[in-house]
Amino acid sequence: xxxxxxxxxxxxxxxxxxxxxxxxxxxxxxxxxxxxxxxxxxxxxxxxxxxxxxxxxxxxxxxxxxxxxxxxxxxxxxxxxxxxxxxxxxxxxxxxxxxxxxxxxxxxxxxxxxxxxxxxxxxxxxxxxxxxxxxxxxxxxxxxxxxxxxxxxxxxxxxxxxxxxxxxxxxxxxxxxxxxxxxxxxxxxxxxxxxxxxxxxxxxxxxxxxxxxxxxxxxxxxxxxxxxxxxxxxxxxxxxxxxxxxxxxxxxxxxxxxxxxxxxxxxxxxxxxxxxxxxxxxxxxxxxxxxxxxxxxxxxxxxxxxxxxxxxxxxxxxxxxxxxxxxxxxxxxxxxxxx
Amino acid sequence: xxxxxxxxxxxxxxxxxxxxxxxxxxxxxxxxxxxxxxxxxxxxxxxxxxxxxxxxxxxxxxxxxxxxxxxxxxxxxxxxxxxxxxxxxxxxxxxxxxxxxxxxxxxxxxxxxxxxxxxxxxxxxxxxxxxxxxxxxxxxxxxxxxxxxxxxxxxxxxxxxxxxxxxxxxxxxxxxxxxxxxxxxxxxxxxxxxxxxxxxxxxxxxxxxxxxxxxxxxxxxxxxxxxxxxxxxxxxxxxxxxxxxxxxxxxxxxxxxxxxxxxxxxxxxxxxxxxxxxxxxxxxxxxxxxxxxxxxxxxxxxxxxxxxxxxxxxxxxxxxxxxxxxxxxxxxxxxxxxxxxxxxxxxxxxxxxxxxxxxxxxxxxxxxxxxxxxxxxxxxxx
Numbered sequence: 001x002x003x004x005x006x007x008x009x010x011x012x013x014x015x016x017x018x019x020x021x022x023x024x025x026x027x028x029x030x031x032x033x034x035x036x037x038x039x040x041x042x043x044x045x046x047x048x049x050x051x052x053x054x055x056x057x058x059x060x061x062x063x064x065x066x067x068x069x070x071x072x073x074x075x076x077x078x079x080x081x082x083x084x085x086x087x088x089x090x091x092x093x094x095x096x097x098x099x100x101x102x103x104x105x106x107x108x109x110x111x112x113x114x115x116x117x118x119x120x121x122x123x124x125x126x127x128x129x130x131x132x133x134x135x136x137x138x139x140x141x142x143x144x145x146x147x148x149x150x151x152x153x154x155x156x157x158x159x160x161x162x163x164x165x166x167x168x169x170x171x172x173x174x175x176x177x178x179x180x181x182x183x184x185x186x187x188x189x190x191x192x193x194x195x196x197x198x199x200x201x202x203x204x205x206x207x208x209x210x211x212x213x214x215x216x217x218x219x220x221x222x223x224x225x226x227x228x229x230x231x232x233x234x235x236x237x238x239x240x241x242x243x244x245x246x247x248x249x250x251x252x253x254x255x256x257x258x259x260x261x262x263x264x265x266x267x268x269x270x271x272x273x274x275x276x277x278x279x280x281x282x283x284x285x286x287x288x289x290x291x292x293x294x295x296x297x298x299x300x301x302x303x304x305x306x307x308x309x310x311x312x313x314x315x316x317x318x319x320x321x322x323x324x325x326x327x328x329x330x331x332x333x334x335x336x337x338x339x
Numbered sequence: 340x341x342x343x344x345x346x347x348x349x350x351x352x353x354x355x356x357x358x359x360x361x362x363x364x365x366x367x368x369x370x371x372x373x374x375x376x377x378x379x380x381x382x383x384x385x386x387x388x389x390x391x392x393x394x395x396x397x398x399x400x401x402x403x404x405x406x407x408x409x410x411x412x413x414x415x416x417x418x419x420x421x422x423x424x425x426x427x428x429x430x431x432x433x434x435x436x437x438x439x440x441x442x443x444x445x446x447x448x449x450x451x452x453x454x455x456x457x458x459x460x461x462x463x464x465x466x467x468x469x470x471x472x473x474x475x476x477x478x479x480x481x482x483x484x485x486x487x488x489x490x491x492x493x494x495x496x497x498x499x500x501x502x503x504x505x506x507x508x509x510x511x512x513x514x515x516x517x518x519x520x521x522x523x524x525x526x527x528x529x530x531x532x533x534x535x536x537x538x539x540x541x542x543x544x545x546x547x548x549x550x551x552x553x554x555x556x557x558x559x560x561x562x563x564x565x566x567x568x569x570x571x572x573x574x575x576x577x578x579x580x581x582x583x584x585x586x587x588x589x590x591x592x593x594x595x596x597x598x599x600x601x602x603x604x605x606x607x608x609x610x611x612x613x614x615x616x617x618x619x620x621x622x623x624x625x626x627x628x629x630x631x632x633x634x635x636x637x638x639x640x641x642x643x644x645x646x647x648x649x650x651x652x653x654x655x656x657x658x659x660x661x662x663x664x665x666x667x668x669x670x671x672x673x674x675x676x677x678x679x680x681x682x683x684x685x686x687x688x689x690x691x692x693x694x695x696x697x698x699x700x701x702x703x704x705x706x707x708x709x710x711x712x713x714x715x716x717x718x719x720x721x
Contacts, residue, residue, distance in 0.1 A: 007523050007582065010523045010583070010586060011522065011526055014523060014527040014586075015527065018527070018534070019530065022534055022624065026623070052542065052623055053543075056535060057534070057538045060594055060598060061535075061550075063531060063590060064554070064591065064594055064595065067569065067591020067592060067594075068592070068594075069553075069557065070568065071564050072564050074568035075565075078567055078568070131361075135358075135361055138357055142354055144358075148358050150705070151362045151365060152361065152362060153708070154365075154366075154369070154705075156704070157648055157697075157703065158369070158700065158701070159652030159653075159696065159700070161652070161675050161676055161693075162652070162693050162696055164679070165372065165675060165679065165689055165690070166368045166371070166693070168689075169372055169686065169690070172686075179387060180387060181383060181386070181388065181686070183367070186387050186389075224715050224716070225715060225716065273559050276561060279563075279655055280654045280655065283654070284676045285679075296561075296563055299566075300655075303566065303567065312567060316561070316563045316564045316567070317564075319563050320561060327556050327560070330558070330559060331552050331555050334552060338548060
């Protein structure tokens with residue numbers, strides 16, 4: 001069957017199936033299991049209403065359980081086992097305890113990925129939030145602010161792969177005898193550089209050139225959230241500060257920023273999560289060569305190049321471990337808000 | 340505000356200029372790729388794209404007409420013609436007839452051909468070769484010129500990437516594959532999530548708070564954890580790699596955000612409407628379909644845009660769950676990564692392919708930015 005047709009059938013089956021499920025299950029509940037008539041009418045209505053919420057959430061629960069909750073447990077289990085292909089072609093999983101972790105901790109490539117990830121974790125959220133805050137503050141004060149905002153926000157719509165191509169052109173290098181076609185080298189030579197450089201192959205620094213791509217994408221996100229927060233600040237506090245003679249910088253740093261601290265933290269943690277999962281940019285631009293490996297790409301390498309599910313799962317668990325503090329913080333905040 | 344802020348006009352200027360710089364910095368890389376996608380490979384390789392908007396000085400290698408076209412004028416054998424299309428605004432400064440001396444003669448001077456004879460070249464590219472002996476050989480004389488040529492743009496790259504059926508690296512198929520992945524993967528989670536969000540927002544049942552907390556937790560679970568277990572699961576139930584697996588994976592991964600966004604929105608709907616409907620005897624199913632769903636349109640649109648952008652731009656899920664060894668189901672992101680590896684220097688192909696894949700999300704972005712912003716504001720966990 002042609003894939004487009006298959007897609008159409010899937011939409012119809014998926015949407016139709018969902019709607020049919022919800023409609024029919026509600027019908028069965030009300031008409032067959034607990035009909036609201038006869039002598040038990042009252043009790044039946046109560047019972048039906050106890051069950052109904054579960055009919056509504058059931059498909060979502062199944063999907064979430066299977067596609068997100070179960071994998072966490074299963075990955076943990078796989079990280080403690082080794083996949084062995086038997087002589088008859090079947091695969092079994094042998095319990096090996098923490099061997100996978102031990103093996104991983106002995107690999108220099110893993111520590112390189114850890115080091116880089118930690119750099120990413122500090123640099124990308126810091127710069128994205130700072131640029132976002134700057135852009136939010138500046139654009140809120142001018143007439144064409146909304147146009148400027150949508151330009152800075154635009155990279156959000158561009159895929160990591162697309163952004164990788166865009167920035168590869170920026171970092172491109174030609175021999176010194178030719179015209180440079182990459183902006184960075186052209187600028188470098190204009191401002192006193194003697195030899196064009198292959199930026200992505202200079203260890204340690206190349207990480208920052210990769211981070212620039214993500215900062216470029218995430219700044220718009222930070223700007224949108226922070227701009228809304230800035231607008232939510234009560235005017236009175238700002239006016240009072242101005243009356244007391246505060247200059248614009250004092251107003252910004254001493255009055256506005258403290259009042260949106262929580263939002264800044266939210267932006268920071270959201271970008272942190274993105275950073276921990278970053279894969280496409282490194283995969284497309286350097287594939288972890290020249291000491292630019294990161295955890296997510298290391299894991300992909302283990303999984304599909306080395307075909308080592310044990311160590312692959314172990315590295316996935318490391319990513320999970322790094323996310324966990326934010327996960328707990330988010331859940332606690334959400335519960336606080338609901339009360 | 341500005342009037343009380345005692346804002347001096349110099350400060351306003353500084354703000355305006357800063358924003359201009361910031362916007363320019365953010366747009367510059369993308370514009371570079373866009374401009375490059377309209378240039379020929381020669382142009383891209385010889386000059387930076389920022390020069391494409393102005394006339395550029397280039398060294399070109401051209402060929403005169405073949406000797407068989409020579410004519411006799413008195414004692415002389417003559418080959419005459421134009422190096423550029425007539426009417427094109429070029430300006431030749433120097434020329435040469437050997438690759439070792441490409442700037443041997445100035446325009447207007449009479450140059451000597453290596454095998455005997457003379458040549459003149461005019462500023463706009465008219466050349467005239469004369470010799471007392473007949474010209475020999477099958478191919479025309481090579482002429483090296485240094486010329487100032489006007490900016491030139493072409494649609495050939497797009498034609499080549501999108502419509503050339505013999506181009507196996509083309510994007511046409513990948514474009515449709517991406518579309519095939521994206522649409523069901525956007526619609527199905529919305530339906531599932533909407534029902535769940537309604538229950539979590541407006542129905543009382545034990546465990547509700549726990550479920551909401553669990554969904555907030557699942558929002559940040561990294562995709563990476565799901566790869567191996569689900570690949571294993573898909574292989575065990577026999578769907579292996581393919582569209583079905585990709586649709587299911589995208590649905591599962593999109594659900595937490597969908598439920599979270601929709602629930603937050605539905606909770607904010609006025610209680611009166613729902614209670615009145617209940618008093619009038621409407622069932623939960625009816626309330627959901629007839630009241631909640633239409634009212635929740637902005638939130639549905641927000642999520643739909645997120646999910647669309649995310650599935651369209653995705654690489655990881657496609658690599659793991661969709662693309663098998665035949666490569667029949669390749670998507671655009673994968674295709675571009677492939678090109679980056681094999682055609683790293685062919686910027687005309689890369690830039691055009693990248694832009695084909697970027698164009699659709701950009702259009703969606705500019706058309707529906709309002710909903711995207713709204714969704715972001717509602718979706719960031721406060």
